[in-house]
Amino acid sequence: xxxxxxxxxxxxxxxxxxxxxxxxxxxxxxxxxxxxxxxxxxxxxxxxxxxxxxxxxxxxxxxxxxxxxxxxxxxxxxxxxxxxxxxxxxxxxxxxxxxxxxxxxxxxxxxxxxxxxxxxxxxxxxxxxxxxxxxxxxxxxxxxxxxxxxxxxxxxxxxxxxxxxxxxxxxxxxxxxxxxxxxxxxxxxxxxxxxxxxxxxxxxxxxxxxxxxxxxxxxxxxxxxxxxxxxxxxxxxx
Numbered sequence: 515x516x517x518x519x520x521x522x523x524x525x526x527x528x529x530x531x532x533x534x535x536x537x538x539x540x541x542x543x544x545x546x547x548x549x550x551x552x553x554x555x556x557x558x559x560x561x562x563x564x565x566x567x568x569x570x571x572x573x574x575x576x577x578x579x580x581x582x583x584x585x586x587x588x589x590x591x592x593x594x595x596x597x598x599x600x601x602x603x604x605x606x607x608x609x610x611x612x613x614x615x616x617x618x619x620x621x622x623x624x625x626x627x628x629x630x631x632x633x634x635x636x637x638x639x640x641x642x643x644x645x646x647x648x649x650x651x652x653x654x655x656x657x658x659x660x661x662x663x664x665x666x667x668x669x670x671x672x673x674x675x676x677x678x679x680x681x682x683x684x685x686x687x688x689x690x691x692x693x694x695x696x697x698x699x700x701x702x703x704x705x706x707x708x709x710x711x712x713x714x715x716x717x718x719x720x721x722x723x724x725x726x727x728x729x730x731x732x733x734x735x736x737x738x739x740x741x742x743x744x745x746x747x748x749x750x751x752x
Contacts (some may be wrong), residue, residue, distance in 0.1 A: 528726035589688045595630040596690070603627045604720030616728040618735070621661035631689065632716065641666035641714070643685035650666050651675065652730030655711065655744045658736055663729070665695075665715040667740040669747060677712035686714075699737060701745030709745040 602626040630636055638657045645654045645668055652675070656668045668682070670677065677698045681687060695715040703709050721729060 529539065564650040586684070586688055590691070593631065593689050593691055596631040599627065599629045599720065600625075600632060601720040603629075604610075604718065616724060617730070618728075618731045620728075622663075622725070622729050622732050624662045628662070632663065632718075634664060636689075637666070637716075640685055640689045641668070644680060644683045644714075647683040647685055648680055651714075655747055656740065658740060661732065662717050662735075663715055665713055665733075665736055665740065667744050668711055668712045668714070669744070670698075670710060675710075675712075677714070680712055680714060690716045693719065699741040699745065701741050703746035707746075709743065709747065711744055711747075713740055
């Protein structure tokens with residue numbers, strides 16, 4: 515290969531570099547009346563030539579979707595961590611004396627080191643968000659966290675509503691994955707109407723067998739108390 519052939523790629527590269535530099539400075543400066551002056555920077559949304567620059571709407575939508583996905587992933591990660599801590603807390607209380615007896619009237623004590631996710635403040639926020647996602651006919655009436663675990667009572671209006679579908683809402687399923695206790699409770703009210711509420715709680719895995727039996731017996735009592743207190747709440751709103 516002669517020297518001219520070897521120089522051709524180099525010359526071509528130089529020409530490209532010069533062209534790029536010229537394009538850059540041509541956009542950076544404008545020449546008028548023999549003077550060199552810097553062109554003003556244009557802000558997004560500034561009108562240029564009668565046309566207004568618009569932000570990328572599609573990009574904004576993608577960013578919002580990504581942020582929502584990140585929020586969900588963070589919530590699920592927090593739920594996984596909290597569930598592991600809860601199982602550890604329940605395991606610490608599994609050793610019971612041989613003469614341990616269950617009193618159905620005795621509330622179920624909260625285990626030591628129960629994660630905040632399962633306590634009243636967080637539970638109430640999640641139940642409220644779940645009600646909002648379920649629709650305008652659903653309203654959070656009360657939460658019962660006097661003992662473990664928490665329960666939520668929600669009114670579902672007068673129409674047909676499947677209480678079993680509520681835990682599938684993003685607010686609940688992302689915060690409390692796994693088992694749950696959900697069902698409808700119906701009460702005949704003084705005016706002859708029938709009141710219906712949904713009672714939902716998070717199922718806990720890791721109780722000892724005797725404590726699990728205690729929890730189930732107390733759950734029956736607690737659901738009835740919620741029904742008695744809120745089953746005819748629709749009368750007050752009519």
